[in-house]
Amino acid sequence: SMAPDDRMGILGPAPTGRPLFYRRSIQPIEAINQRGDPVTEAVLTADLRAAPVGALDHRFIGLLKDEHVLTLRFDRGLDNFGDDLALMIDGWIEYPYSQTGFAAWQAGAAFEAPTLEARGRDGVWKTVLEQWGYPAGMPRRMAVPLPPLPPGTTELRLRTNQEIYWDRVALVALESCPLAVRTELPLVEARLEQTGFALRTTGEQHLPNYDYARRAPVWDTRSQEGWYTRLGPVEPLLSAADGATVIFGPGEEVHMEFAVPTGPPADASHRSYVLESEGWCKDMDLYTKDGETLGPLPGVERGGAERIALIETFNTRYRQGRD
Numbered sequence: 001s002m003a004p005d006d007r008m009g010i011l012g013p014a015p016t017g018r019p020l021f022y023r024r025s026i027q028p029i030e031a032i033n034q035r036g037d038p039v040t041e042a043v044l045t046a047d048l049r050a051a052p053v054g055a056l057d058h059r060f061i062g063l064l065k066d067e068h069v070l071t072l073r074f075d076r077g078l079d080n081f082g083d084d085l086a087l088m089i090d091g092w093i094e095y096p097y098s099q100t101g102f103a104a105w106q107a108g109a110a111f112e113a114p115t116l117e118a119r120g121r122d123g124v125w126k127t128v129l130e131q132w133g134y135p136a137g138m139p140r141r142m143a144v145p146l147p148p149l150p151p152g153t154t155e156l157r158l159r160t161n162q163e164i165y166w167d168r169v170a171l172v173a174l175e176s177c178p179l180a181v182r183t184e185l186p187l188v189e190a191r192l193e194q195t196g197f198a199l200r201t202t203g204e205q206h207l208p209n210y211d212y213a214r215r216a217p218v219w220d221t222r223s224q225e226g227w228y229t230r231l232g233p234v235e236p237l238l239s240a241a242d243g244a245t246v247i248f249g250p251g252e253e254v255h256m257e258f259a260v261p262t263g264p265p266a267d268a269s270h271r272s273y274v275l276e277s278e279g280w281c282k283d284m285d286l287y288t289k290d291g292e293t294l295g296p297l298p299g300v301e302r303g304g305a306e307r308i309a310l311i312e313t314f315n316t317r318y319r320q321g322r323d
Helices: 098-106 304-314
Strands: 002-004 019-026 030-033 063-073 085-093 115-119 125-129 140-145 155-162 164-175 187-194 197-202 208-216 226-228 252-258 317-319
Touching: 002 140, 019 085, 063 164, 155 164
Parallel strands: none
Antiparallel strands: 002 019, 019 164, 030 063, 063 155, 085 140, 085 164, 115 125, 115 155, 187 252, 197 208, 226 317
């Protein structure tokens, strides 16, 4: 199997996006939370039913009243699986905003991203990765390669005060895969369209869901002032990471189609599809710098005259910021 080295990185090694290959998945035999409650069944399968996080601090979005600690116990020492392990988690987070973080700072509170600790045969808990990150945004799978664990480790501990929902937690034993072949499928069509707003619902444990089949043409939202990409074909803007970007706003989408792979996979093999993109998002939070406008845009030094020509050709739709 394959998964990318992908997550929202905070401290420590940054995510690289490189493919991580594995055949063996190592699941805990027991998982308990900070109150001593068993939550094993909640973290064995990715079924959108996560381990309970505990009481929320309702002053600040995404912050817990107390630390959420998840202790994972395994039936053998993890060094039996080699030194090249990765933590693989399915889950989601309730994101705070910039103003939320500022308000928490004013109140003497702090968002502490997950830290991973391990207990070896000496019985001492040791920090393995400090505030390494989390699965970013909507429910998804993330992975983080681990440094060598203490000898005889049979217990791991995740701790954070952020509202993060651990849906499935496992370790995987990483291996090289010399037969793996990377094939890039050419982009054959890309269109910028106004499609409206998918119906947002929030389930238990703040589980987000968007129903694309039920869209509204308008919503309670605003656009930043500036020059957006004209509607229609936009393939030239997506052909290279050159700073010439598709700029689109609320209620809009980029529809992309790619070439079909040639032939079926070879015997005893399968395909994994990964969408690789480069870009960014800018919100209008009160504490986002220049949040009312699209500019200044990063990457102005890239691409030279060709980049400028693409921007002048495609980014011609001006929005005043009040629509």
